[in-house]
Amino acid sequence: MNHFRRSTRFLNVYICSLCKSQQLEKAEAALIDGIRIGYLPDTTTYNTLIVGYASSVGFDAAYSILHRMREAGCRPDVVSYNSLISSAGRCALLSKSLELFEQMHQVGVNPDIWTYNTLMNLLFKYGKPEEANRVFCWILSNNVAPCATTYNTMINGLLKAGYASYALRFFRSTQRCFGFTGGIVTYNILINGLCELGRFGEVKRVLKELDELGTTPNVITYTTVMKCCFRHGKFQQGLEIFSDMKAKGFTFDAYAYCTVISPLIKMGMAKEANECMEQMLRTGIRFDLVSYNTKINLYCKLGNLEGAFRLIDEIEKSGTESDVYTHTTLVDALCKNGDIDKAQLHLKHMEMRGFKSNLVACNSLIHGLCQAGQVGNAMKVFKKMEMKDSFTYTSMVQGLCNAREFLTAYKLIRTCLREGMTLLASVRRAVIFGLRVSGYKRQARKLKSEIRMASVYRYEG
């Protein structure tokens, strides 16, 4: 008996390593070979396959393992259900996750703290913070012991839902009532959430608290603060953090590299970004989709569009699906290159592949059409767009000014202001100047005063 148990354990370890490297066919073959020579698969074997199928194929494939498991006489346990609940959530199937939670009760499998943590996380992720909070209260009232992940999930979810003050109060109360001190993960969650909300004073206080606790910041802490600096225009400070990380000997992962490469591209420092990318390639890091998208963006900015398109094949060969970022980056590059026809063709290609029309791609197209002097065509795209933002209006108004259609630009800019959006100052000035020199002095005065009023309103708001 012990012999079989030990052998099954070896079989499970082997199947697990195959699943992790996405070799599902080999994992299935190992299972068949194992049975043939008398190593009976157990619940852990099938749980391993659930995780393998969930990460490489998808929820349905993972769910089908549950039936195979029962047919083989193995009873699904809490790990089987937790893995499936999590997989359904990753595939945007929240109702399926909740269904599986119900099913657990019906078949007599008791949920554990992992089940509740996963559910809470999914409820926050899909915009249901009240329900996530109800799960937390349920945990407490039913004497299930929360763990660090439970508190961290609550803090993260509350911050992402915009309840920063409540998240901080929640953290303080877990410290007081449950003796939860919080570790580096908690502090990283707090720093990231507060950075996203622009509450830099509190970020500084949290960083100080981390230091006082004697906890060493890790690569995630640094990456988070660095991104925050770049996002708020503090490029020099961001680059200093990057140098500091190198000096301290941090091992850079794909997240850290992408965090620094993208702002370098944005700042027009393509040469430096390329050096950083080459460094990233030298480390042999496995490229995931975001890394590939960053590389595609870099190639586009270096003018290597052919190389950028070749990278799509590389992505697909690596077994990853390209996404809306991949294609939108290419549409923008084609527009900037003046290849408007190719950009429009690529947009059609995106639609055929099931990508919905997206704001960024339309904005790039409007900008490209205006730059190419096709203001009429740009206006057609503009009118068809269901959603517009300040980028849309800025490009369109700029295009109209270049075409000396100041009255139309005047009407658009007023709509934009009414909707509470801002335009680049240079574009606002161009419209006012254009109106004046074209003899529309009254409209120019009116617009100037409306712009002033809108800025006062925003300031007071």
Next chain:
DNA sequence: TTAGGGTTAG
């Protein structure tokens, strides 16, 4: 089997 950082447009 659960929680934290990275990608596109004016």
